[in-house]
Amino acid sequence: MAKSPHMRRAVRGLMPKNFMKALLIGFGNVGRTLVEILSDGGQYCKLKDLNVSIIGIITKNHGSLVNSRGIDLIRALSEFRKGNFAAANPDRCDLDALNAVKELEYDVMIETSPLSIEGKGEPAVTYVREALSRNCNVITANKGPVAFAYSELMAIAKDKGVLLLHEATVMDGTPLFNMARHCLRGARVTSLEGILNSTSNYVLSMMEAGMSMDQAITLAQKMGIAEKNPMYDLEGWDSTVKLCVLVNALCNAKITPFEVDRNGITDITSDQVQNALRAGKHLKLICKAKLDESSPRAEVKVTEVEARDIFSTVKGQGAMLKIYTDIMAPFVVSQTDPTLPDTAYGIINDLFEVKDHISLHTNKAG
Numbered sequence: 001m002a003k004s005p006h007m008r009r010a011v012r013g014l015m016p017k018n019f020m021k022a023l024l025i026g027f028g029n030v031g032r033t034l035v036e037i038l039s040d041g042g043q044y045c046k047l048k049d050l051n052v053s054i055i056g057i058i059t060k061n062h063g064s065l066v067n068s069r070g071i072d073l074i075r076a077l078s079e080f081r082k083g084n085f086a087a088a089n090p091d092r093c094d095l096d097a098l099n100a101v102k103e104l105e106y107d108v109m110i111e112t113s114p115l116s117i118e119g120k121g122e123p124a125v126t127y128v129r130e131a132l133s134r135n136c137n138v139i140t141a142n143k144g145p146v147a148f149a150y151s152e153l154m155a156i157a158k159d160k161g162v163l164l165l166h167e168a169t170v171m172d173g174t175p176l177f178n179m180a181r182h183c184l185r186g187a188r189v190t191s192l193e194g195i196l197n198s199t200s201n202y203v204l205s206m207m208e209a210g211m212s213m214d215q216a217i218t219l220a221q222k223m224g225i226a227e228k229n230p231m232y233d234l235e236g237w238d239s240t241v242k243l244c245v246l247v248n249a250l251c252n253a254k255i256t257p258f259e260v261d262r263n264g265i266t267d268i269t270s271d272q273v274q275n276a277l278r279a280g281k282h283l284k285l286i287c288k289a290k291l292d293e294s295s296p297r298a299e300v301k302v303t304e305v306e307a308r309d310i311f312s313t314v315k316g317q318g319a320m321l322k323i324y325t326d327i328m329a330p331f332v333v334s335q336t337d338p339t340l341p342d343t344a345y346g347i348i349n350d351l352f353e354v355k356d357h358i359s360l361h362t363n364k365a366g
């Protein structure tokens with residue numbers, strides 16, 4: 001591959017040998033939180049062995065930073081807090097995501113651009129496909145690629161001998177896909193049931209406490225947990241894509257979001273929430289998938305759950321997944337009050353997996 005100006009960019013600082021080079025697509029709530037944690041030298045002592053260096057940060061409207069020897073992350077964060085990467089930053093450039101994915105040299109691409117339902121996961125599906133095709137590992141927090149193109153992308157990853165990981169896509173950093181990969185071997189997942197969207201559960205909980213839907217949505221946006229387009233949360237799309245990721249990854253089945261029978265919480269009124277509460281019940285956006293037949297059946301629906309139902313214990317932005325298998329009795333994975341560091345941790349956990357993979361397999365074409 002010809003060396004582009006971005007690859008020859010000025011060398012500042014020293015990147016020790018064996019550092020994993022990461023290209024970060026997106027520098028929003030998730031991307032920035034990840035960088036804050038990675039750049040916070042002393043606080044997280046168990047991260048010191050990760051040895052990751054971010055060589056590119058790409059945004060859509062806020063410019064990009066590229067340095068093949070590693071970006072100064074503290075400077076990037078501090079400049080971005082003032083609104084943008086500074087024009088005086090020697091790493092600043094206008095490289096867009098597709099060209100960055102195609103041109104730069106990196107070991108792992110981290111995808112944190114927004115979910116797109118209308119675009120069926122694009123342009124992130126293309127970014128992931130391009131990175132995998134270049135023998136690069138991929139970690140995505142964006143659910144689009146794994147909800148819309150799971151089998152195609154996994155086949156490329158397998159063919160190239162690289163990893164496509166997505167722990168942060170469902171229940172943030174809660175070890176769900178890692179757990180399934182290592183601890184569900186030999187068991188067939190037959191059904192899934194869960195509350196998977198933090199924002200809608202938060203909104204319903206706040207409406208129980210007397211807040212209006214609009215006030216609650218504004219708070220969820222301030223917390224950084226709502227999608228860029230919050231209607232994806234409220235109309236059940238985010239739950240739907242998460243359910244698809246779970247079905248595709250845990251059940252080895254093929255499903256895309258448009259095959260899910262979906263509704264959301266947009267039409268739910270405060271009166272309905274309060275009436276349920278008076279009857280000792282709670283309104284919850286419940287996701288269900290059944291894998292018994294040849295093609296999976298999946299739905300996302302507002303459901304009145306009894307106080308004794310385990311899903312009624314999911315408060316605020318919490319989430320819960322009940323997993324049914326052919327061998328064991330159903331078990332539950334639950335998450336309390338996740339915030340952005342939880343999502344960033346999902347990516348960090350995947351980075352450790354990529355690091356191990358790279359040290360085991362040295363078949364990167366370069």
Ligand SMILES: NC(=O)C1=CN([C@@H]2O[C@H](COP(=O)(O)OP(=O)(O)OC[C@H]3O[C@@H](n4cnc5c(N)ncnc54)[C@H](OP(=O)(O)O)[C@@H]3O)[C@@H](O)[C@H]2O)C=CC1
Nearest residue numbers: 026027028029030059060061062097112113114115142225
């Ligand atoms: N927030 C959360 O709690 C969680 C989010 N996720 C997922 O993680 C992803 C990121 O979420 P979040 O950080 O909150 O989103 P934000 O909207 O805060 O940030 C998105 C970032 O992606 C950039 N971007 C937008 N379009 C493109 C594009 N076409 N190519 C390259 N970069 C692009 C944006 O740049 P610019 O600002 O310049 O437009 C911005 O830097 C989403 O897919 C979301 O579903 C997953 C788990 C939890």
Ligand SMILES: N[C@@H](CC=O)C(=O)O
Nearest residue numbers: 197198199225226227
């Ligand atoms: N918008 C999502 C963020 C995490 O995936 C949610 O509310 O759950």
